[in-house]
Amino acid sequence: MENRPLEYDYTVAKMFMFTTIVLGIVGMLVGVILAFQLAFPSVNTFLGSGLAEFTNFSRLRPLHTDAVIFGFTLSGIFATWYYVGQRVLKVSMAESGFLMFIGKLHFVLYVIGVAAVVVSLLAGVTTSKEYAEFEWPIDIAIVIVWVLFGMSIFGLIGIRREKALYISVWYYIATFLGVAMLYLFNNMEIPTMLAASPAGESGIGAWYHSVSMYAGTNDALVQWWYGHNAVAFGFTVPIVAMIYYFLPKESGQAIYSYKLSLLSFWGLMFVYLWAGGHHLLFSTVPDWMQTMGSIFSVVLILPSWGSAINMLLTMKGEWQQVAASPLIKFMVLGSTFYMFSTLEGPIQAIKSVNAIAHFTDWIVGHVHDGVLGWVGFMIMAALYHMAPRVFKREIYSKSLMATQFWIQTLGVVLYFTSMWIAGITQGMMWRAHDEFGNLAYSFIDTVTVLHPYYTIRGIGGLLYLIGFLMFAYNIYKTMTAGRKVEESELQNASPMGA
Amino acid sequence: MFHWLEKHPFFFAVGVFVVIAFAGLIEILPNFAQASRPVIGTTPYSTLELAGRHVYIKNSCNACHSQLIRPFKSETDRYGHYSLSGEYAYDRPFLWGSKRTGPDLMRVGNYRTTDWHENHMKNPSAVVPGSIMPGYPWLFTNKADVDTAYAEQLTVAQFFSVPYNKPVPMKDGSTKTVKMGNSVAEANALALAEAKVIAADMKDQDVKDAVARGEIPEIVALIAYMNSLK
Amino acid sequence: MDIAEIQAYGYFGLTAFLVFVLYSYIYHLYSTDKKEGGHDYENYSNIALKDDIEDTPVSTISDDKEK
Numbered sequence: 001m002e003n004r005p006l007e008y009d010y011t012v013a014k015m016f017m018f019t020t021i022v023l024g025i026v027g028m029l030v031g032v033i034l035a036f037q038l039a040f041p042s043v044n045t046f047l048g049s050g051l052a053e054f055t056n057f058s059r060l061r062p063l064h065t066d067a068v069i070f071g072f073t074l075s076g077i078f079a080t081w082y083y084v085g086q087r088v089l090k091v092s093m094a095e096s097g098f099l100m101f102i103g104k105l106h107f108v109l110y111v112i113g114v115a116a117v118v119v120s121l122l123a124g125v126t127t128s129k130e131y132a133e134f135e136w137p138i139d140i141a142i143v144i145v146w147v148l149f150g151m152s153i154f155g156l157i158g159i160r161r162e163k164a165l166y167i168s169v170w171y172y173i174a175t176f177l178g179v180a181m182l183y184l185f186n187n188m189e190i191p192t193m194l195a196a197s198p199a200g201e202s203g204i205g206a207w208y209h210s211v212s213m214y215a216g217t218n219d220a221l222v223q224w225w226y227g228h229n230a231v232a233f234g235f236t237v238p239i240v241a242m243i244y245y246f247l248p249k250e251s252g253q254a255i256y257s258y259k260l261s262l263l264s265f266w267g268l269m270f271v272y273l274w275a276g277g278h279h280l281l282f283s284t285v286p287d288w289m290q291t292m293g294s295i296f297s298v299v300l301i302l303p304s305w306g307s308a309i310n311m312l313l314t315m316k317g318e319w320q321q322v323a324a325s326p327l328i329k330f331m332v333l334g335s336t337f338y339m340f341s342t343l344e345g346p347i348q349a350i351k352s353v354n355a356i357a358h359f360t361d362w363i364v365g366h367v368h369d370g371v372l373g374w375v376g377f378m379i380m381a382a383l384y385h386m387a388p389r390v391f392k393r394e395i396y397s398k399s400l401m402a403t404q405f406w407i408q409t410l411g412v413v414l415y416f417t418s419m420w421i422a423g424i425t426q427g428m429m430w431r432a433h434d435e436f437g438n439l440a441y442s443f444i445d446t447v448t449v450l451h452p453y454y455t456i457r458g459i460g461g462l463l464y465l466i467g468f469l470m471f472a473y474n475i476y477k478t479m480t481a482g483r484k485v486e487e488s489e490l491q492n493a494s495p496m497g498a
Numbered sequence: 499m500f501h502w503l504e505k506h507p508f509f510f511a512v513g514v515f516v517v518i519a520f521a522g523l524i525e526i527l528p529n530f531a532q533a534s535r536p537v538i539g540t541t542p543y544s545t546l547e548l549a550g551r552h553v554y555i556k557n558s559c560n561a562c563h564s565q566l567i568r569p570f571k572s573e574t575d576r577y578g579h580y581s582l583s584g585e586y587a588y589d590r591p592f593l594w595g596s597k598r599t600g601p602d603l604m605r606v607g608n609y610r611t612t613d614w615h616e617n618h619m620k621n622p623s624a625v626v627p628g629s630i631m632p633g634y635p636w637l638f639t640n641k642a643d644v645d646t647a648y649a650e651q652l653t654v655a656q657f658f659s660v661p662y663n664k665p666v667p668m669k670d671g672s673t674k675t676v677k678m679g680n681s682v683a684e685a686n687a688l689a690l691a692e693a694k695v696i697a698a699d700m701k702d703q704d705v706k707d708a709v710a711r712g713e714i715p716e717i718v719a720l721i722a723y724m725n726s727l728k
Numbered sequence: 729m730d731i732a733e734i735q736a737y738g739y740f741g742l743t744a745f746l747v748f749v750l751y752s753y754i755y756h757l758y759s760t761d762k763k764e765g766g767h768d769y770e771n772y773s774n775i776a777l778k779d780d781i782e783d784t785p786v787s788t789i790s791d792d793k794e795k
Contacts, residue, residue: 044632058558087779124556195652199681205646216586254773273521282568284583359598431572
């Protein structure tokens with residue numbers, strides 16, 4: 001043992017890679033079921049009418065969003081942190097028994113938390129706040145998991161050999177701080193078991209129930225400050241952390257402009273938090289906040305594109321790599337979808353556009369071109385890059401990876417195009433008046449017209465899921481049957497089998 | 499100075515935190531002082547209505563239905579007067595929703611009846627042909643959780659001074675008092691009295707029998723809540 | 729002065745301050761590598777590229793202590 005040279009220790013990274021894949025499959029599968037439930041309502045009872053309570057759209061919907069956000073994406077963030085963190089700080093987890101213990105505890109508690117979330121959401125125990133549906137006992141568990149993540153970040157930084165913090169580490173730190181602040185404030189709630197009746201009874205009713213500290217408009221304001229920025233610190237910041245490491249490393253190219261990456265970082269940190277108000281345009285929150293939300297959403301294009309262009313320019317003069325490597329394809333297309341999505345978002349935040357887009361499927365389309373095209377692609381690319389290093393084996397099949405890339409790209413395109421058309425159609429129909437000033441359509445007209453688009457969306461989602469299963473299979477085969485590789489093959493481009 | 503910050507993780511983290519906390523500090527906190535005053539005519543939820551609101555949340559109705567009418571002619575034509583901030587003063591949590599797969603429900607109590615909801619919740623497409631809303635037949639057998647609703651009433655009365663058992667001004671100049679029980683038994687009795695009024699307008703014999711036995715099916719509570727949305 | 733006014737001044741003041749900091753940061757970034765004892769920021773890209781555990785850190789802890 002003592003004679004072996006020091007190596008990076010990927011034990012915890014491996015554990016989180018596993019949950020990334022499993023929860024990704026769960027979240028996406030539920031998503032596909034939901035998509036088909038909207039197209040074909042009979043799917044609501046796909047496990048029989050006896051279980052309909054647990055399989056209908058409304059009960060499953062929070063499970064889908066939470067499984068992909070807190071399951072798939074968060075696991076991906078943790079997995080890459082336990083990989084990238086060690087490497088850019090040039091310190092191994094094996095050097096600290098304490099950090100190793102924290103890492104493993106982090107994983108175990110995370111899995112317990114996930115299990116509790118699944119059970120509670122299926123049972124209908126929810127606070128109704130989007131992406132913050134969990135009741136107070138689970139909230140406490142999540143805070144503990146998050147503190148462990150923070151200990152792991154700052155612990156590893158504390159024993160580092162590399163004095164300068166790489167840009168990815170900046171983004172991981174911001175992820176930790178941002179989510180901590182948002183989550184704590186949005187989930188302020190009072191357990192109802194604390195109340196006592198005038199007759200002296202206490203602990204009345206369900207012990208896990210709680211009531212929000214904020215009421216009505218304030219509650220909405222805090223929720224969308226959270227909801228919007230959960231996207232910032234869950235789907236943007238940590239994913240940018242990933243691409244700043246994995247794209248340069250895989251391609252062997254230095255970041256086009258390291259200075260630009262630092263500037264975009266501060267720009268993103270400052271501007272993003274202001275943009276939450278765009279979820280509440282034309283609502284009852286004060287006007288100046290709505291306007292602020294609109295303006296900052298547009299300004300947000302700058303730092304977002306700063307990062308994305310920086311990534312694309314990193315490939316300058318090396319575009320043949322994009323053609324040659326499916327792994328680079330994932331990252332370059334991911335970066336392109338990021339640009340696309342961060343342009344689309346501000347457009348939807350313009351008041352006159354929002355009047356049509358809000359409450360429609362266009363918003364759903366926007367979320368998914370960002371999440372499927374950017375977050376999903378980037379996390380899969382990161383795991384593909386990590387697999388040969390972690391398992392010391394070649395990626396099982398390059399051609400399978402290339403096929404997966406094209407299937408999933410087609411899936412994403414079908415998804416967002418159908419949702420654009422659906423959203424704009426519905427938005428226009430809701431506001432249409434006839435020549436006498438009466439509403440031109442009853443609500444149900446605006447629902448039945450969407451059927452073909454819902455079907456296309458379902459197919460798009462299904463293609464993406466199929467691609468994800470191919471990814472899972474490819475990683476599994478890499479782990480068990482890939483050719484063993486030497487350290488020297490692992491410098492930049494990942495080794496891939498046919 | 500900048501370079502020093504970049505190499506000292508703790509102070510760096512403090513810097514990041516200041517920058518990200520800034521928006522929340524300016525945007526959200528000061529507003530708390532002035533918002534959430536009820537408009538005249540807004541009353542707290544009764545025990546049964548609150549239990550119904552829990553049924554609404556339990557089944558994530560807010561995943562497909564908004565409760566926010568925007569100030570556009572097309573919306574006020576379709577759903578009624580646009581929403582006012584004070585109307586939400588007793589909503590914990592808010593239920594504005596983010597997606598209108600189905601129509602807005604902010605003032606559904608103005609134009610739908612107990613009878614309509616009963617048929618619709620059993621099989622929506624029989625009432626609205628072409629509807630993609632699934633049926634909710636289990637609401638007719640599951641029992642509403644009145645105890646938890648009562649605990650919530652006690653909590654908001656205690657911590658947020660929600661005016662239960664106190665006269666609340668109404669639009670016509672009169673006052674209305676929403677009663678809250680002094681004990682669990684009393685709360686259940688109040689809820690049951692309300693449930694009986696709803697059940698009288700319903701046709702489902704099992705529901706009528708259950709209410710006669712002193713039980714409250716979820717559907718009764720849900721309809722009480724929907725009828726209160728005006 | 730009511731709370732809305734404090735809010736407005738606070739907002740304006742802090743934003744102006746942060747904009748000032750951002751511009752001086754840009755100046756710092758683009759001038760430091762030309763200065764004596766400055767740092768070449770682009771060099772930090774190598775933290776990702778040369779990240780084997782035996783690789784020499786781009787800026788070591790001990791370096792800093794000598795200065």
